Amino acid sequence: MMAATTTESATAAAPHARPKPPATRRRASGPDRLTVVLLATAAFLVVLSLLAGELRPVTRHAAARRIVLRRVIETKVIETVIPTPGANATGSSVTSSSVSSSGSGAPAYASGAPVTRTS
Amino acid sequence: MSHAYDFTFRSMGSDIRFLIGAPLVPGTPTPDDAAQRERRFVLSFAARLSRFDPASELSLLNHDPRPVVPASALLCAAVNAGVWAAQRTGGLVDPTLVDAIERTGYTSSRDESEPASLRDALAQAPARAAAAPASGAVWAQVHVDPAEGTVSRPPGVKIDTGGTGKGLCADAVAHRLSGYTRYVVDCGGDIAVGGVGARLEPYEIEVEHPLTQQPIGAIRLGRGGIATSGMNVRIWRTEHGDFAHHLLDPATGRPVWSGLVGATAVAGSALEAETLSKAALLLGPAGAREVLAEQGGLIIHDDGRVEAVGPLGLRRYDSSAVIAHA
Numbered sequence: 001m002m003a004a005t006t007t008e009s010a011t012a013a014a015p016h017a018r019p020k021p022p023a024t025r026r027r028a029s030g031p032d033r034l035t036v037v038l039l040a041t042a043a044f045l046v047v048l049s050l051l052a053g054e055l056r057p058v059t060r061h062a063a064a065r066r067i068v069l070r071r072v073i074e075t076k077v078i079e080t081v082i083p084t085p086g087a088n089a090t091g092s093s094v095t096s097s098s099v100s101s102s103g104s105g106a107p108a109y110a111s112g113a114p115v116t117r118t119s
Numbered sequence: 120m121s122h123a124y125d126f127t128f129r130s131m132g133s134d135i136r137f138l139i140g141a142p143l144v145p146g147t148p149t150p151d152d153a154a155q156r157e158r159r160f161v162l163s164f165a166a167r168l169s170r171f172d173p174a175s176e177l178s179l180l181n182h183d184p185r186p187v188v189p190a191s192a193l194l195c196a197a198v199n200a201g202v203w204a205a206q207r208t209g210g211l212v213d214p215t216l217v218d219a220i221e222r223t224g225y226t227s228s229r230d231e232s233e234p235a236s237l238r239d240a241l242a243q244a245p246a247r248a249a250a251a252p253a254s255g256a257v258w259a260q261v262h263v264d265p266a267e268g269t270v271s272r273p274p275g276v277k278i279d280t281g282g283t284g285k286g287l288c289a290d291a292v293a294h295r296l297s298g299y300t301r302y303v304v305d306c307g308g309d310i311a312v313g314g315v316g317a318r319l320e321p322y323e324i325e326v327e328h329p330l331t332q333q334p335i336g337a338i339r340l341g342r343g344g345i346a347t348s349g350m351n352v353r354i355w356r357t358e359h360g361d362f363a364h365h366l367l368d369p370a371t372g373r374p375v376w377s378g379l380v381g382a383t384a385v386a387g388s389a390l391e392a393e394t395l396s397k398a399a400l401l402l403g404p405a406g407a408r409e410v411l412a413e414q415g416g417l418i419i420h421d422d423g424r425v426e427a428v429g430p431l432g433l434r435r436y437d438s439s440a441v442i443a444h445a
Binding site for chain 2: 113114116118119
């Protein structure tokens with residue numbers, strides 16, 4: 001009897017001990033889809049707000065930022081000027097002159113500065 | 120180091136001088152080639168616009184009986200410059216005073232003539248008075264159509280481009296030298312300056328005193344124009360024993376004695392500078408201060424005093440000669 005009872009009990013309990021289908025078990029062990037979506041959206045919004053917070057000061061400082069453009073122009077010319085033959089014979093004159101660009105004063109030409117005068 | 124090519128020759132009754140820096144772009148003609156090219160341009164400019172050559176384009180226009188006359192691009196530009204100067208000065212710098220200037224005796228080139236003494240002329244000159252525009256404003260009837268290549272004006276009206284010719288010529292040559300680092304084009308004292316090198320390191324342009332022929336000082340100029348008008352070069356004694364010069368009061372057709380013997384103007388171009396300097400001299404001290412106030416200039420009084428007006432980068436050689444900075 002005892003054995004039969006045990007067997008019956010075991011037989012009666014057998015349907016309850018049967019493992020549930022895999023899908024039902026996964027749903028019970030983790031968050032549902034809605035939760036996952038909500039959490040992901042929340043995380044995205046947190047990251048977005050952090051990035052926006054980083055950008056805002058940059059924009060604010062940009063208006064007051066001072067930008068200095070420095071342009072350096074250096075001209076270096078080596079030239080030999082040969083007066084045109086016959087040029088002086090027609091009443092013209094040629095002067096070749098080198099001018100230093102490093103000084104603070106204006107160029108000083110071999111034949112003098114340009115002159116504005118009555119003509 | 121930068122390099123300047125310095126070239127001087129004679130044309131338009133004056134010394135013409137080019138200072139040309141290095142080419143900006145490889146392949147550009149060398150400065151000496153450019154100077155020769157521009158010399159030919161200036162000589163052609165002078166010949167085609169001479170009032171004293173009956174075969175010049177200007178003379179042919181002045182004697183053409185048609186109201187509308189075909190004209191070359193150069194003649195159109197020269198007449199246009201004269202009309203522009205009249206508009207700019209309200210008719211003071213008038214390009215239609217050919218008959219009046221010929222009545223004073225200026226009928227041929229005075230390049231070979233020794234000028235009369237300006238001091239003697241001032242001693243005999245009538246009471247000083249500012250010039251005024253002519254009442255008829257004939258210049259307003261002169262029209263240029265560059266597209267059609269014509270100049271229209273009432274037949275018989277003669278045009279003199281000499282009052283603006285040197286400034287226009289200096290500007291034209293300067294434009295043609297824009298491929299060089301720096302350049303000065305000096306057409307008898309009407310000067311155009313340009314080039315990136317000149318902006319970085321401006322030229323110093325000396326100003327000659329019309330009475331002493333000594334430099335007053337130097338004006339720094341990196342771009343634009345500067346010009347001087349005076350009565351010390353084209354001045355002569357008439358057959359009646361009095362003195363005359365080439366700067367006429369449009370209202371009277373007679374030489375002006377305004378209280379100034381010279382005026383120097385700085386402006387955006389040589390043409391404008393020449394126009395303003397003439398207007399300043401014609402108006403006398405008070406008017407000259409107004410004309411030169413915006414861009415700067417110098418006026419030289421009858422007694423030789425020099426007065427600086429407006430914004431001017433002037434380095435004076437003799438501070439006692441400059442009396443004020445308005």
